[in-house]
Amino acid sequence: MPPRNDAALEFLLTRRSRPAKTLTAPGPSRAELLPILTAAARSPDHGKLEPWRFIVLEQGAMARLADLAEKRGRELGKSDEDLVKGRSQFDQGILAVAVIEVRRQSDKIPALEQTYSTGAVCLALLNAALAAGWGANWLTGWPSHDPAFCAEGLGLAEHERVAGLIHIATETSAPPDRPRPDLDAITSWVSE
Ligand SMILES: Cc1cc2nc3c(=O)[nH]c(=O)nc-3n(C[C@H](O)[C@H](O)[C@H](O)COP(=O)(O)O)c2cc1C
Numbered sequence: 601m602p603p604r605n606d607a608a609l610e611f612l613l614t615r616r617s618r619p620a621k622t623l624t625a626p627g628p629s630r631a632e633l634l635p636i637l638t639a640a641a642r643s644p645d646h647g648k649l650e651p652w653r654f655i656v657l658e659q660g661a662m663a664r665l666a667d668l669a670e671k672r673g674r675e676l677g678k679s680d681e682d683l684v685k686g687r688s689q690f691d692q693g694i695l696a697v698a699v700i701e702v703r704r705q706s707d708k709i710p711a712l713e714q715t716y717s718t719g720a721v722c723l724a725l726l727n728a729a730l731a732a733g734w735g736a737n738w739l740t741g742w743p744s745h746d747p748a749f750c751a752e753g754l755g756l757a758e759h760e761r762v763a764g765l766i767h768i769a770t771e772t773s774a775p776p777d778r779p780r781p782d783l784d785a786i787t788s789w790v791s792e
Contacts, residue, residue, distance in 0.1 A: 611727075611730075611731055612727075615727060615730050615731075616774075616775070616777055616778070617726065617730075617736060617737045617738065617775075618730075618735030618736060618737055618771045618773075618774065618775065619737055619775060620689055620692065620693070620737040620739055620767040621688070621692055622735065622771065622772050622773055622775070623692075623694055623735045623737070623767060623768075623769035623770060623771060623772070624694065624769060624770050624772050625659075625694050625769060625770065626694070626769065626770055627658075627659070627694040627695030627734075627768055627769040627770070628695060628729075628732075628734060628768055628769075630656075632732070633656065633695075633697075633768070635728070635732070636725060636728040636729050636732055636734075636768070637654055637656075637697070637725070639724055639725070639727075639728035640654070640697075640699075640721050640722075640724045640725035640728055641654075641721070642724070643717060643720045643721045643724045644717060644720055645717045646709050646713045646717065647706060647708055647709040649704040649706060649709055649714060649717075650702075650704075651701060651702050651703060651704050651714035651717055651718060652699060652700060652701055652702055652717065652718045652721050652763070653700050653702055654697050654698070654699060654700070655697070655698040655700060655754055655755075656695070656696075656697055656698075657693065657695065657696045657697070657698060657765070658695055659693075659694060659695065662690045662691070662693040662694075663690070663691075664753070665690040665693075665743075665753050666687045666688075666690035666691045667687075668743075668749060668752060668753045669683075669686035669687050669690060669743045669749060669753075670683055670686065670687050672686070672743065672746055672748060672749045673686045673687075673742075673743075675748075676746070678742070682742060685741060685742070686741060686742055686743050689739055689741060689765065689767070693767060694767070694768075694769035694770075695767070695768050695769055696739075696765045696766060696767045696768065697725060697765070697766045697768065698754055698762055698764075698765050698766075699718060699721055699722045699725060699762070699763045699764045699765075699766060700718075700754070700756060700760050700761070700762060700763065701714065701715060701718040701760065701761050701762075701763045702759065702760050703759040703760070715763075718763040719763060719764075721763070722738055722763050722764040722766060723738075725764075725766050726738050726766055729766065729768045734768045734769065734770065734771070735768070735769055735770060735771030735772075736766060736767060736768045737766070737767045738764045738765075738766050739764070739765050739766075739767060740762065740763075740764060740765065741765075744762040744764075744765060745761075745762070747761075750762055
């Protein structure tokens with residue numbers, strides 16, 4: 601049996617994100633980020649395909665990505681509101697880890713399972729950052745789903761896509777918890 605870990609259980613029962621727009625400098629250093637990335641890469645992965653990789657977006661990259669989001673938004677005919685939203689997570693960003701799904705050719709492992717594994721990596725990264733005492737938030741937004749933005753801004757290939765931009769920095773305030781799911785409504789127990 602694995603040893604009982606009450607601190608880990610307490611963390612999982614109370615964890616919550618910190619909205620990216622409430623985060624401030626500093627973000628983690630490269631040395632501080634390494635154990636967080638290491639924890640994220642220790643995620644379930646059917647067939648050991650490693651269908652994911654990380655791109656660490658440091659402060660210097662944010663202005664370039666904000667400008668590119670605005671340029672792409674104009675090309676796509678986005679509304680003023682979407683243009684502002686597309687820019688803002690980069691304009692306000694301190695540090696973010698882009699978790700990239702890297703689709704592997706496999707006769708055995710369905711593509712969907714590679715997507716699930718990538719989502720697991722995102723949550724593990726978010727949780728490791730929170731457990732390390734940082735504010736953290738999993739965002740996407742329309743630029744993350746725009747292949748041209750991802751190719752030009754992040755250097756993604758055709759078989760790659762953004763699963764999440766995990767913003768990590770210093771929290772300024774802890775938000776009130778949001779309503780959590782009604783367990784009875786989402787759980788059924790099968791005993792025979
Ligand atoms: C795949 C994915 C993408 C998300 N993208 C956004 C986003 O672009 N903007 C946003 O405000 N919240 C987004 N969210 C929700 C935030 O992460 C939100 O803060 C989160 O649901 C809070 O949950 P927690 O407190 O349980 O950690 C996204 C969540 C997921 C799973």
